[in-house]
Amino acid sequence: MSMRATTDGSGQRQGELEHEGSTKPVSASDKACCSHSHPHEAPEHGHDHDHHAHSQHGGGHDHDSDHASHSCCDHSHDHGHGHDHPAAPTSQTVMLTGLHCGDCASKLEKAVAGLEGVTHAEVTFATSKMNIRYDETKCGYDRIVGQIRNLGYDVSDSGSAPIQSVFRIEGMDCADCAQKLEKKIGVLPAVTRVSVNFGAAKMTVEHDGSAVVGIVNAVKMAGYTAAEEQGIRSQAAEQPLWKRNKKVVPTALAGLLFAAAWAGEGTGILTERLAVVLYAVSIAVGGYRIAKSGLYGLKARTVGMDFLMTIAAVGAALIGEWSEGAAVVFLFSLGETLEAYTMDRTRRSIRGLMDLAPKTALVRRDGEELHVPVEQLRIGDTILVKPGEKIAMDGVIEAGQSAVNQAPITGESIPVEKHQGDEVYAGTINEQGSLEVRVTKLAGDNTLSRIIHMVEEAQAQKAPSQRFVDLFAKYYTPAVIAIAVGIALIPPLALGQPFEVWFYRALMMLVVSCPCALVISTPVSIVAAIGNAARNGVLIKGGAHLERLGAITAIAFDKTGTLTAGVPQVTRVVSFRGDDASGVLALAAGIEIHSEHPLAQAIVRKAESEGVPFRRGADFVSTTGNGAQASFDGQMYYIGKPKWFQTSLGVSLESVQSAIGASEQEGQTVMLLGGGDTVIGMITVADQVRDNAKSVIGQLRSSGVRNIVMLTGDNQGTAKAVSDKLGGITYKAELLPGDKVSAMQEMMRTERGTAMVGDGVNDAPALATATVGIAMGAAGTDTALETADVALMADDLSKLPYAVRLSRKALRIIKQNIAFSLIVKAVFLLLIFTGSSTLWMAVLADTGSSLIVIANGMRLLRRTRALADTDEE
Numbered sequence: 095m096s097m098r099a100t101t102d103g104s105g106q107r108q109g110e111l112e113h114e115g116s117t118k119p120v121s122a123s124d125k126a127c128c129s130h131s132h133p134h135e136a137p138e139h140g141h142d143h144d145h146h147a148h149s150q151h152g153g154g155h156d157h158d159s160d161h162a163s164h165s166c167c168d169h170s171h172d173h174g175h176g177h178d179h180p181a182a183p184t185s186q187t188v189m190l191t192g193l194h195c196g197d198c199a200s201k202l203e204k205a206v207a208g209l210e211g212v213t214h215a216e217v218t219f220a221t222s223k224m225n226i227r228y229d230e231t232k233c234g235y236d237r238i239v240g241q242i243r244n245l246g247y248d249v250s251d252s253g254s255a256p257i258q259s260v261f262r263i264e265g266m267d268c269a270d271c272a273q274k275l276e277k278k279i280g281v282l283p284a285v286t287r288v289s290v291n292f293g294a295a296k297m298t299v300e301h302d303g304s305a306v307v308g309i310v311n312a313v314k315m316a317g318y319t320a321a322e323e324q325g326i327r328s329q330a331a332e333q334p335l336w337k338r339n340k341k342v343v344p345t346a347l348a349g350l351l352f353a354a355a356w357a358g359e360g361t362g363i364l365t366e367r368l369a370v371v372l373y374a375v376s377i378a379v380g381g382y383r384i385a386k387s388g389l390y391g392l393k394a395r396t397v398g399m400d401f402l403m404t405i406a407a408v409g410a411a412l413i414g415e416w417s418e419g420a421a422v423v424f425l426f427s428l429g430e431t432l433e434a435y436t437m438d439r440t441r442r443s444i445r446g447l448m449d450l451a452p453k454t455a456l457v458r459r460d461g462e463e464l465h466v467p468v469e470q471l472r473i474g475d476t477i478l479v480k481p482g483e484k485i486a487m488d489g490v491i492e493a494g495q496s497a498v499n500q501a502p503i504t505g506e507s508i509p510v511e512k513h514q515g516d517e518v519y520a521g522t523i524n525e526q527g528s529l530e531v532r533v534t535k536l537a538g539d540n541t542l543s544r545i546i547h548m549v550e551e552a553q554a555q556k557a558p559s560q561r562f563v564d565l566f567a568k569y570y571t572p573a574v575i576a577i578a579v580g581i582a583l584i585p586p587l588a589l590g591q592p593f594e595v596w597f598y599r600a601l602m603m604l605v606v607s608c609p610c611a612l613v614i615s616t617p618v619s620i621v622a623a624i625g626n627a628a629r630n631g632v633l634i635k636g637g638a639h640l641e642r643l644g645a646i647t648a649i650a651f652d653k654t655g656t657l658t659a660g661v662p663q664v665t666r667v668v669s670f671r672g673d674d675a676s677g678v679l680a681l682a683a684g685i686e687i688h689s690e691h692p693l694a695q696a697i698v699r700k701a702e703s704e705g706v707p708f709r710r711g712a713d714f715v716s717t718t719g720n721g722a723q724a725s726f727d728g729q730m731y732y733i734g735k736p737k738w739f740q741t742s743l744g745v746s747l748e749s750v751q752s753a754i755g756a757s758e759q760e761g762q763t764v765m766l767l768g769g770g771d772t773v774i775g776m777i778t779v780a781d782q783v784r785d786n787a788k789s790v791i792g793q794l795r796s797s798g799v800r801n802i803v804m805l806t807g808d809n810q811g812t813a814k815a816v817s818d819k820l821g822g823i824t825y826k827a828e829l830l831p832g833d834k835v836s837a838m839q840e841m842m843r844t845e846r847g848t849a850m851v852g853d854g855v856n857d858a859p860a861l862a863t864a865t866v867g868i869a870m871g872a873a874g875t876d877t878a879l880e881t882a883d884v885a886l887m888a889d890d891l892s893k894l895p896y897a898v899r900l901s902r903k904a905l906r907i908i909k910q911n912i913a914f915s916l917i918v919k920a921v922f923l924l925l926i927f928t929g930s931s932t933l934w935m936a937v938l939a940d941t942g943s944s945l946i947v948i949a950n951g952m953r954l955l956r957r958t959r960a961l962a963d964t965d966e967e
């Protein structure tokens with residue numbers, strides 16, 4: 095989930111809607127024709143090049159409008175107006191620790207945004223990052239970190255040993271540009287903190303050591319240039335859990351003290367007074383952090399669960415229920431500790447991908463072999479990969495052949511044979527032979543880095559169900575707190591009821607007033623499902639797409655390259671001369687060896703695979719759209735469409751018409767071979783149906799997808815032949831791209847949700863029209879990665895049923911979590927009203943329901959096999 099809170103300079107909260115966009119610099123032509131002066135040495139000129147003029151005074155102008163209207167002016171625009179402009183705000187993205195609750199994230203965001211000088215605070219709960227923008231003259235970074243720590247959280251390096259790199263930025267000429275640049279760099283997966291100093295044109299970035307090239311490329315894409323000044327590695331090492339999580343030690347101590355007091359009191363070993371002392375110490379040890387966080391939250395005008403639990407514990411002590419107060423503190427602190435641990439495990443489900451690619455590579459430069467960090471690799475470098483090693487960077491094999499395990503990228507369980515000219519990906523494993531790979535992409539732009547970046551962005555997006563949860567939580571907590579106050583005051587004051595009884599019930603109401611389990615019910619499931627999918631070669635681009643995929647009732651498939659292999663193959667060679675068909679194949683290959691047409695290449699491959707010797711024909715001529723010809727020993731031979739033979743070459747087809755018609759009815763493409771006025775033979779070619787296509791369709795139907803349609807531009811005969819091989823699925827043939835869009839719209843009118851499966855390029859309009867657009871083979875296709883809602887990284891249909899089952903399971907779990915959270919709240923509100931609950935039971939229900947919701951969501955982290963075996967849990 096992603097939340098935003100902003101303030102103006104005085105701390106007044108405002109709504110903010112941000113649109114990321116590129117800034118528009120002054121063009122060369124604008125500058126060349128204008129003779130006035132632009133002294134931009136100081137940052138105080140305050141121009142906004144994003145279509146906004148100065149609001150401070152009338153002297154400011156917009157470079158996109160003023161320069162256009164005064165492109166040939168000769169007057170001077172001296173920017174030394176003598177006005178003091180506010181300093182450019184500083185923007186940073188930091189990694190948070192201890193953030194395990196969506197409602198806590200909202201309150202933390204509000205508390206930080208409420209600090210004087212902070213103009214923007216945005217917490218992304220799914221990735222545990224906070225983006226902040228502030229005026230350093232009013233509020234320093236240390237004060238913001240202090241506020242975060244006072245509220246019970248911390249700023250962390252995420253367990254790695256980060257490098258701090260400083261970059262000199264050229265071309266950044268407005269404060270708004272700096273803010274947008276910071277945001278773009280902050281979302282890079284290897285980056286933990288960003289600080290842009292607009293005045294000094296410097297950017298400081300903390301990262302895991304693999305992000306330098308990616309940062310430079312991202313800056314370049316934003317329209318600027320970045321030059322690294324330094325890189326300093328932190329000596330911080332991975333810390334044990336009890337050091338990373340500040341809740342562990344006080345929780346353990348509070349638990350031991352509570353257990354000792356409870357056991358001692360129950361067995362009579364301890365006097366009542368001594369037991370009360372131990373209970374009080376337990377409350378103090380376990381509750382200090384909770385109370386401190388709650389009080390700071392109250393100062394920031396937020397009523398959080400920490401403050402409510404503090405009131406509950408103190409209230410219990412005031413009415414003499416010391417054991418209840420100690421139980422409240424221990425159970426709540428234990429719940430928070432376990433929630434933090436499980437949420438960290440869930441978030442790490444995708445971070446593990448970052449460790450797949452090696453940190454160094456063996457590169458050959460100037461005849462020498464050197465080990466260099468991957469961020470220092472350059473496009474065109476040749477890296478050497480030995481058997482058993484991971485491939486360091488995306489590239490193309492220059493020499494060698496091997497079986498490469500591509501499971502980390504595509505999810506394929508069987509290694510793929512790779513030869514010279516084939517593409518390989520960073521993070522995949524070379525299993526057998528030695529390879530020489532020419533680097534084609536840099537560290538920040540390789541397929542693995544882009545997948546990690548896209549997955550983290552997807553995990554941060556809100557799903558549709560989250561809107562209901564947010565709306566409910568907005569009104570639920572204030573309503574229950576108001577009821578609790580009424581319960582505490584109205585019965586004793588108006589009805590003469592005992593104060594202690596109703597005050598105790600009011601304390602229980604406060605405990606169940608925070609909808610933690612409800613707020614976390616959707617994000618934890620989305621994060622787990624998208625992380626699982628990414629590890630298995632399926633990239634789901636957000637919670638909304640995950641939920642929509644889980645609700646589809648119909649799927650439309652493109653035929654070529656999706657249900658079929660997309661590579662034509664020779665299916666039959668027939669000789670009409672009564673001799674061996676190999677003679678026909680040899681003549682055809684001798685002509686087609688000159689051509690690059692897919693059908694020609696299919697014939698040549700067939701001859702080579704069957705060991706049929708052939709020689710190149712002479713005097714080759716290609717007739718576009720019809721066929722080709724070449725001569726052998728002075729005799730001219732032709733190969734091409736039957737219609738070409740009949741209309742252009744004047745060859746009678748009466749004797750072979752029946753054979754041609756039968757093949758075309760089977761969906762085959764027919765090519766005739768002839769010489770003079772005689773037809774010598776016939777070759778049929780077809781795009782073969784994928785081996786697993788029929789099985790995949792059966793699995794989809796068993797998963798509840800009742801309507802499966804094939805859309806193709808091929809003729810009716812070919813479409814019917816393919817449909818028959820797939821079990822007689824519905825098909826629509828002879829469709830242009832616009833017709834496919836119309837077909838999708840027609841399906842969407844009758845179905846609850848419709849997916850379109852294609853290659854992500856040729857089918858872009860139909861993919862965009864569908865409820866969910868699914869692209870196959872996206873690992874090697876940048877366009878598919880960017881445009882599809884769901885991308886199957888391998889060119890393998892078997893991942894589609896897995897993606898549908900995972901999405902359906904995620905949708906079920908989200909509904910289960912929401913329903914469970916609401917039922918628990920309703921039951922305990924009823925128990926409180928009837929006097930059947932206790933304070934510690936209410937705390938156990940609140941924290942327990944959160945843990946159950948998280949654990950239920952974490953079921954989505956299970957391996958693919960469990961999902962492949964059954965669709966029901």
